[in-house]
Amino acid sequence: MASSHSWTLASLPLLLALTGLSAGKPSPSDWDALNQAVQGRLFQGVPFARPCFAEGFNSTDCLAVRSSYVDEVARSNVASAYIQTQWETCQTTAEGCLLSWTNPNDMSPTLPPNQCLLGSVPQYFIDVRNAQDVAEAFNFSRTTKMPLVIKNTGHDYKGRSSAPNSLALWTHNLKDISYTPAFVPEGCSAASPGVTVGAGVQWADAYAFAESNNITLVGGSDRSVGVSGGWLQGGGHSALSNTMGLGVDRVLQFKVVTPDGVYRTANACQNQDLFFALRGGGGGTFGVVLESTILASPPVTLQAVIVSFTSNTSTTQELWTILAENGLKWAEEGWGGFSQAGIAIMINPRLSQNETATSMAPLIEFGQRLQNEGVANASTVVTQFPTFGTFFNAFTAEHVSLVGTNMAEASRMVSKDNFATAADRSALVSALLAADAATPGLLILLTTPYSYPSDGQTSVTDAWRSSLYHVTVVSTWEWNATGAQKKAAYSAASASIDNLRKITPDAAYVNESDVYEPNHEVAFWGTHYAKLLQIKQKYDPDHLLDCWHCVGWDSTSPRFACYM
């Protein structure tokens, strides 16, 4: 499966030996000097579940870990905790410190011979507060060869915010947020309303801020994903993206420390190459963003239609057939949203209530028919939300993703061409059903910027704009899975999405893609890859920043020793 590299378990001891000789061995006095340079804000990585091993399973600290083990907000507040826990472990050596996500109150993971080991949790973290901290870290990495990673919330599906034997820049505490009704990017002249956020601001913070300032911010469906990190730099899709654009379409300015230690402003009027790269080229690649300014829009009234029911294959097929038959029309009319087996959530910032009744008639009639037939839990809600924030609060209360699990994800964009003829639509529905049967939990995200043209200065693949769906599948494994079981889970996610790969163009969203995405440069960046690679070489010639399948990555770096 790991076609792009060839390490095996057998070669690992050699690899680790080489690592020890060639890189990442700063002396205690090096660490002391770094700690002084960052005003004492250097600290050691400690696995999230360590108190359960070190202090007793019923200790106060362990009880706190057990009760928040699958809570994304709790995890995102802790430097060394990650949302998908395999990225806290070394998958190749099985070193780690996990509880059982299916039952965090099960004590057996903490009993001998199991140990609590650091795995892929960075050895040290810097609690970043300013550009000088980052410049010091770059200098330290350059002189000591200690690998650097950037950790914001730890949501990355591909493990790009952790690495074994590394130093992490933790951006979580950069929490400033401000609204400028007439924001002028530095060196430019045109003004637009903008919200400036520190790199640690998360969507829950930003949406609450938007509500209290009577504005709309276009963001993701998860409250604890970061606004400025991997989400924004990799694309940033939202249920509003169809009509209001991706995150990268709406960013007005970045402030970023590049690997030469210089704090730069990147916008349409200066450092334009860096601005282009940060608008879709991926996080963790070109520099450390300390703040971003994103476009604020007036509040939007949302029409919403939510149909849900306890599903079986035939009712799911009916639901997805209705979505496919109306896919192009609904995209053109401004609808966005989500669907899984047994549910569709559709929102629209453009239509009136009456227009909604007409536009959504096939879905509403389907939902009402299921109710009349007495289908279990069938419900049809046609309603209106005064703002995106009120919709988000209603929606997130009920729909929280898997957190604290070991999980592989794979995804695919579905082109408008897949909706062209009745035969295409039927093939699409069959592929969706086959993928969902292979790994239950398939999610259709109607979050592509289909109705929102590019300004020609973003680096995400152009396939985003000709696609109607972004589809994700997941596959999980237990805390004590064997290496073969982990590989089987990655293969299962990949094989599931193959059902769509067979009928779609080469496109996937970099932030939510298969860890082993085939042909990843084309899939993530399309025709923009060559230019992105040049920009990477210009700003990071020494590979101080490097991450899995990121632009210009060095796949032989020891930082990837834990990928299997």
Ligand SMILES: Cc1cc2nc3c(=O)[nH]c(=O)nc-3n(C[C@H](O)[C@H](O)[C@H](O)COP(=O)(O)OP(=O)(O)OC[C@H]3O[C@@H](n4cnc5c(N)ncnc54)[C@H](O)[C@@H]3O)c2cc1C
């Ligand atoms: C439950 C869940 C829901 C999601 N929902 C959505 C969604 O609705 N829409 C969507 O588009 N995506 C969504 N995603 C995907 C999400 O965008 C990515 O996981 C993204 O990488 C998270 O970025 P982060 O900064 O929060 O996380 P991290 O894991 O901390 O960082 C991700 C990457 O960005 C880099 N990075 C972080 N901060 C910086 C910085 N300041 N400067 C430079 N690089 C940085 C890191 O090095 C890493 O490579 C979701 C993910 C999860 C797990």
Ligand SMILES: *[C@@H]1O[C@H](CO)[C@@H](O)[C@H](O)[C@H]1NC(C)=O
């Ligand atoms: C922890 O507490 C539970 C109930 O409160 C008890 O059943 C269990 O034996 C305790 N475990 C340990 C290791 O003390």
Ligand SMILES: *[C@@H]1O[C@H](CO)[C@@H](O)[C@H](O)[C@H]1NC(C)=O
């Ligand atoms: C860079 O790091 C080296 C060794 O870690 C240190 O001696 C030097 O003072 C640092 N330079 C700057 C400009 O911080």
Ligand SMILES: *[C@@H]1O[C@H](CO)[C@@H](O)[C@H](O)[C@H]1NC(C)=O
């Ligand atoms: C919110 O903004 C809208 C349009 O920008 C305006 O019409 C409305 O009066 C504002 N509401 C409040 C409470 O300020």
Ligand SMILES: *[C@@H]1O[C@H](CO)[C@@H](O)[C@H](O)[C@H]1NC(C)=O
């Ligand atoms: C909306 O529909 C209702 C009922 O069909 C009708 O009475 C009303 O006039 C319509 N409103 C508009 C603005 O068209």
Ligand SMILES: *[C@@H]1O[C@H](CO)[C@@H](O)[C@H](O)[C@H]1NC(C)=O
């Ligand atoms: C699925 O559910 C529908 C509605 O309850 C029912 O009519 C149908 O028989 C079920 N199909 C299967 C295969 O169970």
Ligand SMILES: *[C@@H]1O[C@H](CO)[C@@H](O)[C@H](O)[C@H]1NC(C)=O
């Ligand atoms: C209805 O939904 C609830 C909550 O998801 C679930 O526990 C229950 O089993 C469902 N009822 C049926 C008959 O499927």
Ligand SMILES: *[C@@H]1O[C@H](CO)[C@@H](O)[C@H](O)[C@H]1NC(C)=O
């Ligand atoms: C994993 O641990 C669980 C208990 O948490 C146990 O029931 C199961 O048999 C173990 N599986 C393997 C493969 O060891």
